[in-house]
Amino acid sequence: MTTPALDVSGLTVRHGDVLAVDGLDLRIGRGETVALLGPNGAGKSSTVSAALGLVRPAAGGVRVLGRAPADAVRAGCVGAMLQHGGLPTEARVGEVLHLVRRSYPDPWPPDDLVATTGIDGLLGRPVEALSGGQRQRVLLALALAGQPPLLLLDEPTSAMDVEGRRAFWVTMRALAARGTTVVFATHHLEEADAVADRVVVLAGGRLVADGSSAAVRSAVSGRSVRLTAERLPDDLPGVTAVTRQGAVATLATADVEATLRALLDHRVPLTDLEVRGASLEDAVLTLTTGAAR
Template identity: 75%
Template structure:
């Protein structure tokens, strides 16, 4: 295994009774990457995260910076924000953070940690008085308390508003610049498209695509041609068009031959106001990649 490998997963398999949640999955991540794990409910994303943390029985091999998960966690090499994580009630934020920092052999300096996680002004606040976005920020601070080189995030922005999400991903970019490997599972595909160096699509407990967002999108056939038109305009039989979708007075055509479609549209002198031509979105690509894959459990 190369020294720059932050996470090395080989033939990972996780079963829940008769159902297989992860089926022989292989994945190697380099230090400093920001990696999005994408896929539908039941794809196995959260199970992979839990297996890396040693929270579910599994077979295969998982190494974090060359160590087994339990050893890496004890050394403070892994931080995690889980989708269903919680905070102890009837405590203050500073008390919880102090307790967690003491458990690591090398804790992140408090002042820098508070600024990095965006929890300035919250240390004296009761945990029970936090908003959803503030709780996520505190959970991030706890995940970073040991200054881990690997950060695992499961739906990290689910309770945040738009401003909170932007601030969160600004923080993630700063961590990546410091060399932290950031792995996040999300259903917010626009976030993955915007911030991930690498996109890993999981379906049926296996990796079905792995590359940059642009590479994953380029593997999806079909482009879109959209323009303003009078409702009911005759658009049948256009070459290359596989789908037509109306949104008010705007029509979107999905086509496998954008040049032939445009030539046909312009052949009779038709005007195409507000014309845009686009490629497949990351959502299109993920839906296409996972459409025919099913799994027995929702993890």
């Protein structure tokens, strides 16, 4: 049986009196792209920190490619981008990259690494002169410098604009195609929906959902009906909530067929009609709110 990239067993992490991770069990296979989702305080960052050996678990533990986290990091098996990752000051990007690459026995060839991460125009720039998005790309290059088989990312695109985020995920897909395991925590649910093979939803330090994005969405019942209508009948069957943006109404409904039939019976024109299933955002909100209760 192949050793998993990440094996979390009964992981419990405390920060003082705060229970950040509560007996979490999670296994991630090699080559998977996995999104960790959930609200602030769900335990995403604490789980990533435990996988990097940065926090000591109160109970349980983590194995990274069959090793203790600290051993895996020392062996160059793990690359990481953390929310508050820093760069040395009073240095140029190329100097920092050269220094980090020298710490690995088999570093990523520099020209390919620079091209892959899109930092070719930044090598001569002082670290202090980088924008937020540029810093993230440089941090990615440093995380990949040792050609790690596992990449752990905590809110990796938080400082990037739309174009930067798109380019970043093109890079992630290319890495996944090479066999790199990518685990990322994010609040950008559209990224998780588009990129991840698997979605893991945490709430209160516990796992509340684990599967493909489609499977997580399908676990939440209900659909939405969107149409242009100045007026709507009261008490439409199945409708649980109505929101408006001008003349456009969105009806959350537990019975879409009954809702549409009632609209037709009341001779409401179905102008610009659109019926949608639950989005990943809807599903995560429902799952995490239910877990909190």
